[in-house]
Amino acid sequence: MWTGIEIDLALNCKVGAFKDSIFNGISINSKKICKGDLFIPIKGARFDGHNFVYEALKNGAYAALAERPYSKKLENVKKKLIFVDDTYKSLVKLAIFSRKRAKNSIIISITGSSGKTTLKEWLKEVLSNYYNTYANLGNLNNQIGVPLTLANMPLNTNVSVLEVGMNQPGEIARLTKIIKPNIAIITNIGSAHIGNFKTKKDIASEKSQIFKFLTKNDTAIIPKDDEYFKILKKQASKKSGNIFSFGKDKDSEFKIISYQKQQYPVFLINRNKIIVEFQCPDKKWEYNIAVILGVAQLLNLKLSQVAKKVLSLRPLKGRGMLNELTFNKTKFTLIDESYNSNPKSLEDSLNFLSQKQFVKRRKIIVIGDMLELGNRSKIFHQSVIPYLERLKPFSVITVGIFSKVIHDKLNKKISSFHFNSYENVYNKLIELISNHDLIMIKGSNSIELDKVCAELKKKKN
Structure with missing residues (x-):
């Protein structure tokens, strides 16, 4: 107002x-x-x-x-x-004014190559149990979306969770200058948008600009397991006196320890052991939970209670939801990853399919183009092939222009098909699917593989 x-x-x-x-x-x-x-x-x-x-x-x-x-x-x-x-x-001036009048609110900003939208939504959901919590709607994380989000921040907001995206150099610094976060988080560094940068190191440097306007009393949270951890820590140290890391590394402050027999993740949050009775269908989600528990501790919340709130979290649409479906008495599982794709998230998704619980399942993988990779697009798409050949799926379907190289160079022992667009993918899947198959569909949003997922979901039990 x-x-x-x-x-x-x-x-x-x-x-x-x-x-x-x-x-x-x-x-x-x-x-x-x-x-x-x-x-x-x-x-x-x-x-x-x-x-x-x-x-x-x-x-x-x-x-x-x-x-x-x-x-x-x-x-x-x-x-x-x-x-x-x-x-x-x-619009920017209104956002700056809104930020100033929210001087008693805690502002959390999140960036990274993948996982930031899920972390933003999950943090908002958990913290809403304790505070008046506000966040970007959908993926309003760009040069227009972030100022618009801040300009509409309610006056009674206690905690605001803002996702910060980027396509070009300089964007994160401009947005962070408006946000002036109290807690700044980087999920990971990957090759998303590398078409606009020279190297992944440049992406790491750009992402680290989220720390640029922190004060010594503010907090930076960074991924300990990431290959660019040292760069991120160096940049964070220039501004913040409170730096915490998360991951499986033994020196992480928000540490993922192990899984017990029940497959529940165990966390050590600044030496406080927490067992979260949460069945993570995708093990990379445990990183998000580690950050959520870490933020909760920084806000002096009782971790045992927060761990119970985590149990209600579910994957976002198009970001890994498992769907049990039936078509003509044929039962199969669809993993819907159709919202977006980049080299790191695709690698994570293929590694997920190699988990013990899926070893005996016949797999069909649909891979749409990964966009904004510039002149290295062919290299990044080809880099998927070793993962596929180790996984040995029953069939691979590629969709788009850039992914055709996967179809062309994939080991011929693996059945593969290629389509220029999504329209014929559904019919091919229906032709291929057998009982208890595992289907994963992943691609950049503009490839429109979500429409294929929507058709398949009509077969829900």
């Missing part, structure tokens, strides 16, 4: 008749506007939000920002406009 006076103070502009007004929220989407919102028209590569000001006002916006050159074009609704020099910069 915003008052007209706060808008005036944040933007240093003339709000005129809106000085005594109250705005319910900030929106950049004219179709999803809520009654009483302030609409901010953002100019992008494909669309200019100023073209949707009329629609936003018609759909319930109380007022809209507009850049001054548009005054004639929007003459008919001039009384509903607040003029500024730059609408995007105004």
Whole structure:
């Protein structure tokens, strides 16, 4: 919620008749506007939000920002406009103002090459049992999504969990300057978006910019098992006096010890032993749980109680949910990883299939293109082949342009098929599936393999 006076103070502009007004929220989407919102028209590569000001006002916006050159074009609704020099910069100013007025809130920021959305959602879910907790909606983690999220942060927020993404150098530093987190977390360093960087080391350096605006009293949490741990720690040490690591390494402060006979993970959180009776279908999730327990301890929560809250956590849509399905009396398991893919997350997913519980299961693997890998795309797609050949699945289906190299060079003893797009994948799967098969579907979101998963899920028991 915003008052007209706060808008005036944040933007240093003339709000005129809106000085005594109250705005319910900030929106950049004219179709999803809520009654009483302030609409901010953002100019992008494909669309200019100023073209949707009329629609936003018609759909319930109380007022809209507009850049001054548009005054004639929007003459008919001039009384509903607040003029500024730059609408995007105004959104950022509102985010900065919102962060300042939340000076008593704890702000947690998360970045990494994979796993950050799941960690963000899980942290929010667990901490919501103790605090008024707020987080980015969906994947609003970019140069527009993060300021928009902060601008809409409720006044009664105790803890905010903000995911920070990047595509280009400099993006994390710009967003972190706005967020000014109290706790900054890096999940891991992989090759996602490497098409815009020279090396993984450059990605590690960019991710470590999440520590740039920490103070000595703030906290950094970093992955001890990561090959770039030393780089991350060096960067964190420049700002923070409180650095904690997580992982299986013996020196981790938030340590994953082992699994007992019941397959329950055991954690040592700063020497406090915690057993979480949580069946992790994917062992990489234990890293997220280690971080959640570590953050809980930093917030002085009782770990034995938090461990019970963890039991309700489930995979996010398209990020590893196991689905038990039936088609024509044929029972099979679908692992839906269709939301996204990059070299590290694909490697993790294939390693997951090699676990003891799946050894005797016949496997069909659908691999869609991994995008934003630049001129090394072919190399990264080829690097999947050794994992597949060790796994020895019954069949591999590749989808897209870049993944064709997997189909072409895969050992011919493994049945494989290639499609340029997702449309024919479903029919091929139905043709191949036998009783008790294990099907994994993974690819970048724009390959649209989620549509294949949706069709298969219609066969649910």
